[in-house]
Amino acid sequence: MVRISQSKVRLTTVFVVLVGFVPICGRAQSQTRGAQADSGTRQAATAQATDKNTDEVKALELLNGFLNVARRRAEEYNRLFRDLATEEKRTSILFNKSGGEEKPHEVICEFVVYQSKIDPGLAFEYRSAKSVDGKRVSDQEKRLMKLFEDLARAEGASQERQLINKESFSHDKISFVFYGTVIYQWRELMEYARDNVKIEYAGTEKIDGQETVVINFRQIARDERLEWDAPIRLNHHEQRARGRLWLDSRTAQIRRAEREISLIIPGAPNPVPLWKQTFDYAQSDLGILVPRRFVYDLFFDLHRSADGNVESFRTGRLISEFGTFKRFTVSSSEQENKSVIKDKPKTTGKQPEI
Numbered sequence: 001m002v003r004i005s006q007s008k009v010r011l012t013t014v015f016v017v018l019v020g021f022v023p024i025c026g027r028a029q030s031q032t033r034g035a036q037a038d039s040g041t042r043q044a045a046t047a048q049a050t051d052k053n054t055d056e057v058k059a060l061e062l063l064n065g066f067l068n069v070a071r072r073r074a075e076e077y078n079r080l081f082r083d084l085a086t087e088e089k090r091t092s093i094l095f096n097k098s099g100g101e102e103k104p105h106e107v108i109c110e111f112v113v114y115q116s117k118i119d120p121g122l123a124f125e126y127r128s129a130k131s132v133d134g135k136r137v138s139d140q141e142k143r144l145m146k147l148f149e150d151l152a153r154a155e156g157a158s159q160e161r162q163l164i165n166k167e168s169f170s171h172d173k174i175s176f177v178f179y180g181t182v183i184y185q186w187r188e189l190m191e192y193a194r195d196n197v198k199i200e201y202a203g204t205e206k207i208d209g210q211e212t213v214v215i216n217f218r219q220i221a222r223d224e225r226l227e228w229d230a231p232i233r234l235n236h237h238e239q240r241a242r243g244r245l246w247l248d249s250r251t252a253q254i255r256r257a258e259r260e261i262s263l264i265i266p267g268a269p270n271p272v273p274l275w276k277q278t279f280d281y282a283q284s285d286l287g288i289l290v291p292r293r294f295v296y297d298l299f300f301d302l303h304r305s306a307d308g309n310v311e312s313f314r315t316g317r318l319i320s321e322f323g324t325f326k327r328f329t330v331s332s333s334e335q336e337n338k339s340v341i342k343d344k345p346k347t348t349g350k351q352p353e354i
Contacts, residue, residue, distance in 0.1 A: 063201055066213065067189070070245075070252040074185040077253070077288050081183045082123055084286070085112045087323040090127075092173035095314050097301075105173040107132050111322065113183055114164060119157040125182050127168035143167065174298060174316035176231065181279070182291050182320075185254060187226050188217045188241055196223040197241075205246060207255040208282075212246040228261055230274060231300060238264040240271050253289045256280050265302075268310040273299045284325055294320040 088111040094102040109127040116122040128144055129137045147167050154160045161179075169177040188197045202214040219226055219241040227239045243259035257279040262271030275298060282292035299312035 059201075063199075063215075066247070066252060067199065067215075070247050070254075071189055071191060073252045074189055074254070077185045078183070080286065080288050081290075082113055082115060083328045084290075084325045085110065085328065086325045087111065088127065089319075089321045090172060091319040091321075093317040093319075094173060095316060099313065105133060105171075107171045109168075109171075111182075116157050116160055117151070118154065118160060122157050123183055124161055124164045125168065125179055126164050129171050132171050172318065174296075174318050176298060176300075176316070178277075178296055178318070181277070181294065186245065186257065188219065188243070188259075189245070192225055193219075193223060196221045196226070202244065204249070207246050210255065211249040212255050213249050213252075215245050215247065216243070217245065218242040228275070230263070234263060234274065234300075234302075239274075240264060243277075248289070254279075254281055255289060265310050267304075267308045269308075272302060272310045272312050274312065275299065286325060286327065290325045291320075291322045293322070296320075 088109050090107045090109065092105040092107075096102060107129050108131045109129045112126045112128070114124045114126040116124065128140055130140060131137060147163060150163050151160055154163060165177055165179055168179070187193060189199075196219055198218045198220055200216050202216045205212055205214055219239075222238050226241055229235065230237070230239070240262050241259060242262075243257065245254055245258075246256040247253065248255050257277075259275075259277045259279075260273055261275040261277075262273050265272050275296060277297075278295045279291065280293045281289035284290040296318045297314055298316040298318075300315040301313040302310055303313070304310045
């Protein structure tokens with residue numbers, strides 16, 4: 001479900017100038033001064049209303065066209081983000097009851113996209129810790145060998161994921177893990193979310209010197225495909241997502257993204273924030289923008305006031321910073337896939353393993 005903002009004409013102009021879409025039809029009007037007969041005034045008013053409606057339709061068509069390109073770009077990202085590795089710095093911060101930060105906890109690890117041996121359509125984020133709070137991890141190679149031995153005996157893709165996650169997040173201090181966010185984009189933008197997510201144009205901004213089209217999104221109905229695994233004590237509540245995307249005006253790739261996941265709690269007048277996520281992407285030579293800095297804020301401390309309202313307080317933050325992504329090997333066919341977006345992109349129909 002797509003909605004356009006109040007500035008319909010400006011939206012049309014933005015997409016023509018920045019994105020290169022050409023309006024299907026339209027005309028310019030000149031204002032004339034002087035009193036006219038009532039019938040002429042009514043005719044002019046009718047013409048203006050008609051033109052306004054035409055502008056709204058054009059703006060909506062342009063936005064829908066741009067969003068279709070953005071969906072294809074996200075699907076392209078999901079296909080191409082394979083056989084990649086980099087160094088990742090993960091900083092965990094816990095917050096006390098008064099909101100103060102405890103001492104940050106830092107893990108330097110090797111980040112590798114691991115292709116499932118059981119289901120070729122799935123990939124997982126594997127992290128091998130090299131140092132923790134500045135101290136070298138001495139048994140890294142031993143732990144790696146043990147993991148791959150266990151993976152060779154795995155009986156299903158879910159077991160593969162469990163083994164990889166257990167090793168990948170064993171050094172974090174926030175007591176909760178986020179996986180799949182690096183290698184998959186972007187749930188609320190996907191075709192399957194159209195009926196349950198409202199999207200509206202929010203303007204333009206520059207990110208890293210590049211023009212972007214800004215859109216807001218808001219989930220309006222329950223959709224299990226948009227839900228995340230919450231802490232067990234909160235997992236029975238319905239979830240709602242909202243946020244903002246900054247899409248490159250030329251390529252429609254995501255340059256920046258914000259998402260807030262909230263809970264629908266009986267008796268609370270408004271959804272209660274559970275997570276806030278901010279993702280920043282950077283240029284690469286891989287044909288896609290790649291992760292640069294991801295921030296996850298956790299609001300797991302919930303309190304109900306005497307009037308029935310529920311508030312959540314921040315309990316932790318994870319900052320994930322990535323180095324330069326490199327591909328293991330690049331075949332000629334992969335090189336072709338890097339350069340273009342297909343008119344009819346192939347989709348596996350699988351949803352992100354999150």
